[in-house]
Amino acid sequence: MGYKFREIEAKWQKYWSEHLTFKAENNGEKEKYYVLDMFPYPSGAGLHVGHPLGYIASDIYARYKRHKGFNVLHPQGYDSFGLPAEQYAIQTGQHPAITTEENIKTYRRQLDQLGFSFDWSREVRTSDPTYYRWTQWVFIQLFNSWYDRDRDKAAPISGLIAAFVKNGNSGVNASCDDDTPTFTAAAWKKCTHRQQQELLLKYRLTYLADTEVNWCPALGTVLANDEIVNGVSERGGHPVVRKKMTQWSMRITAYAQRLLDGLEKIDWPQPLKDAQANWIGRSVGASIKFKVIGPWADAEKDPETEPYIEVFTTRPDTIFGASFMTLAPEHELVPKITSPGQRKEVMAYVEATAKRSERDRLADVNRITGAFTGAYAEHPFTKEPIPIWIGDYVLAGYGTGAVMSVPCGDQRDYDFARHFKIPIPNIFEGVDISEEAFADKENTIIARSDFLNGLSYREATKKVITELENLGQGHGKINYRLRDAVFSRQRYWGEPFPVYYVDGMPQMIPEEHLPLVLPEVEKYLPTETGDPPLGNATEWAWDREQSAVVNKQLTDHKNVFPLELNTMPGWAGSSQYFNRYMDPHNENEIFSQEAINYWREVDLYIGGIEHATGHLLYSRFWQKFMFDLGQVPVDEYARKLINQGMILGTSAILYRVSGENRYVSKGLMADFDVEELRVDVGLVNASDELDIVELKLWQPQYKEAEFILENGKYIVGREVEKMSKSKYNVVNPDAICEEYGADSLRMYEMFLGPLEQAKPWNTAGITGVHSFLKKLWRLYHSGQGTTFKVSDDEPSKEAFKTLHKTIKKVEEDIAHFSFNTSVSTFMICVNDLTALKCTYRGVLEPLAILISPYAPHIAEELWMLLGHKGSISKVPFPAFEARYLVEDHKVYPISFNGKMRFTMELPLEMSKEDIEEAVLAHEKTRLQLQGRTPKKVIVVPGKIVNIVG
């Protein structure tokens, strides 16, 4: 009987689904383990072989943990709001919900076909109102919270109001807008309700504000910083411009330090942690105020408040080297301080910079431009006047949008000073600055700087901050690059905000009325008045049953109030989904405390690194907020994270003779002027030979084509690049499953190389693991291969040893997430057992269990044929027994490959028990590194020590 993988796989997939084999309960005596995949966006193209890589790895781990006796939570769902379905809707008029539903069906079929052990009873979809109800709920909690810096956590806004009533805001240490005025209790009480609402908005963790946003005209929406790559939109590559708009924002900056600190306690890949740390961009320095001393642009100078320029610097120690100030052209003081004589030049410069797009600015960063304002600032210590310039190398969006320029210590200031012939005073001891600035702060000795002379960077910084504080002109400050996250999108296919407006001030829809369901619209484009697509809606509903219908507005039966017409961004739905899986059908709460306290956090999270500064940062922020609220027991939701590498495609390239319909084989292309064209990889065999007959059928332009062959063949070029439809290099898992089976595909994807690494797909190689599975099958079908045969005899020594070598190595490999080498180990094992003609039940049964996480279908079938009832997935993983040789008072582990990895000296006189104890102690430290604990050591006659673990 041959290995009929198609029948076997269909049979067991049906069995698992009918028996709810992988359904997880929120309780039990077993220890819990939570394995999570980043849920997919269900795109219309379906899965290609690259997508399941991470799912296969997490599935192997989940299945392994079940064999190890854990209660495993391994859910899956869909991040089903998104742009492609909406753009498809704009083109075709088909509702995104329908497109999404269809795509989900395809995804589900493809996922099922691969034999994943997901608990589908816990499926969530971000576009489902029963799910996004809780996304809206979190939004409301954020709106009703502020960030208390003294207690370093979020707190209810009601407490803040109480503080304002009592003492105003002078005693409040909050994360709030920079322009928040100081007010007394009396002033607070005097404010109108609306003014109070406006003030509170400056404190709320989600707030409405006029923000300079990244507007993408082609997509008709704003984008977050992490959605822009090289000045163009991540999706589609469209240009992005800066624009002021009233938008919802998330006060993620309040959590900057905690997001940074939290990185230290989670086991995430270093590159990912680095990316987040860079994105947060903490820099330590000082904030310094420089008095502006004129001359004034006009007579209207404000007599009450003396204007000053506030700067942030990481080098306050170099303050005596500041020979000019530079403001961003957009800085608000520019029009105010510019002298009449310079006004024309300055305004021309400001206008010119405003016209330049982000891209242009990036394109020529080396061009030095700027203008003198005619104004001067006063040095806080020397009281000398310092000229104030403007220049576009100073960014309005970072720090205060103004710098004190120290040309001797900063290369950009140096270049600017050189260009505009501004003096470059040298304040460093023994350093030559005639060619470039000296920025090595660790080797700095300050000179010509009054009370700082002779000090190091560290000493000088400390001293100058003290002096500035004495003057009331500065203080130590930590600045972050992280910006608050814009949360509004001018799109249809996203979560509606649970918000309506009274007198232009936002109000939350009462929680009991959630969800506010996404309304139907006629068309998915902005309205004629420029409102987002939701402005087209005529009927809104609280929820499908209640149907409190309103017309673009909300009514309380007396008045009508407009609703928020923006929707939430893509990352909203993915910021708490991992917790919702714990209790996905709860209609009363986002999740019960019982469920969250049982599962606590994700133990293993697998997904792509592309979400480093998006989803993976935002979700950590929401988790910390939920922690502050007391909703979750831990403030980091994923203990360990692995970024799986991308599987790349190997494109096939044709060389067309320029301007002709002639194609030349790769080896002969040097003789021609050619251009490259990509063709479907399915038309090319493993030796890079093109099937010309098929090509002519593939696309009409090749029908009449001529081919210049070498040795009678057309050889294509190859290029390893990202798998994509447009490059015709996509390999579909359906075809692979059909030809080799899901078990072969699963094992092969693991075999390709380390999980974390990017690697090209090569279909030819799959025959290796496929023949391994056939060999495994034949192990149980000895003789002519027609009968299923196992022997109940005691296994031979060799067969037993082969098995235990395998158990040991597979456990070690899994502990290191080195799935690729464990597949090799299985292959060696099966080769060895084949050579030994092994038929022992005592070996074959444990072997089936070992292989079950990797190739679950064949393992189930073999388990059944061995006479067992029920799924193999619940059978305990076989225990490893290693042998240790005691000889000449030394213990030698007889390891897997016969290498003597360590030896242990034993005293001459030693009892059997003492040897056991000594070896156990030694092994404990060794094995703990691999996540295993030896339980028992047995010294058996014949100078052999056994360890059972």
Next chain:
RNA sequence: GCUCGAGUGGUGGAAUUGGUAGACACGUUGGACUUAAAAUCCAAUGGCCAUUAUGGCCGUGCGGGUUCAAGUCCCGCCUCGAGUACCA
């Protein structure tokens, strides 16, 4: 520029704690079986040299160093990849 990561056969990669470099697989070559093909099985496969056989030398990007022992640790380079970027 800055940050991080990686360089091992024809290819993907292995060597988990400093201990026989190249496991395992692909590919290639030869052979068995077959009318033939497919499938399957067996053998060889880092380079150079040598041979009657046992063999010898070189070899993990480059140059140094530590060590009884280095792909692995240290110092200095080179190349490639990823992220980020006028961040004060």
